[in-house]
Amino acid sequence: MIEAVSEKNLHEVLPLIKQYQQFYRAAEISDAKNKNFFEQFGENNPLGCQFLFRDSDNEDKSNHVIGFATVYFSFSSTIAAKVGILNDVFTLPNHRGKGVATALINHCLHYALAHGAARLQWVTAPDNISAQRLYNSLNTGKSTWHLYTYNNT
Numbered sequence: 001m002i003e004a005v006s007e008k009n010l011h012e013v014l015p016l017i018k019q020y021q022q023f024y025r026a027a028e029i030s031d032a033k034n035k036n037f038f039e040q041f042g043e044n045n046p047l048g049c050q051f052l053f054r055d056s057d058n059e060d061k062s063n064h065v066i067g068f069a070t071v072y073f074s075f076s077s078t079i080a081a082k083v084g085i086l087n088d089v090f091t092l093p094n095h096r097g098k099g100v101a102t103a104l105i106n107h108c109l110h111y112a113l114a115h116g117a118a119r120l121q122w123v124t125a126p127d128n129i130s131a132q133r134l135y136n137s138l139n140t141g142k143s144t145w146h147l148y149t150y151n152n153t
Contacts, residue, residue: 002107004043005050005068010035012065013052020068020090024125041070043111048072048084051107053091053100067091069104071112071120079119084112086122089131101134123147 005013014034021029043049053067070088075081086108091100109120121143124131136142 001054001056001063002051002103003054005038005052006042007039009052009065010039013038013050013068016052016065016068016090016092017088019092020088023090038070041072046073049111050088051104051111053104055095066095067100067104069101069108071108073112073115073117076118081118082116084108084115084117084120086120089122096130101131102138105138 003009014031017034017038018029018031021034038050041048041050048071050068050070052065054063055066056063068088068090069086072085072087074083074085076083086105089101089104091104105120112120122135124135
């Protein structure tokens with residue numbers, strides 16, 4: 001089951017955000033900073049929204065959060081349109097390969113399009129082969145662009 005992250009359930013997704021940041025070797029991981037950052041988004045927020053996936057098929061019916069995805073809005077000059085940026089997709093390791101990430105990506109696509117985006121786009125690390133397998137299995141195009149960043153150091 002997919003739902004928008006809000007003040008009432010943000011605490012449930014924060015541990016997964018931390019694991020996601022550890023996976024990508026973030027230099028500084030702070031629960032307080034994550035809470036302050038992610039609580040600014042919401043389903044009707046023009047900046048974007050975060051979604052979580054609950055495991056409703058487990059035996060104890062506890063509905064644990066097992067995945068999340070975040071969409072931010074930006075713009076593309078090349079197509080002169082608003083675009084959705086799928087900035088995060090994460091599923092707990094023992095739930096991977098079961099359609100959670102695919103469901104989250106499709107949900108984010110529909111959300112972005114419903115909020116005026118012309119497309120949904122994202123990047124992944126070159127060594128994240130399992131994610132690339134998933135992305136290549138979807139009806140997507142793969143870019144040859146390179147991502148560059150200035151760091152505040």
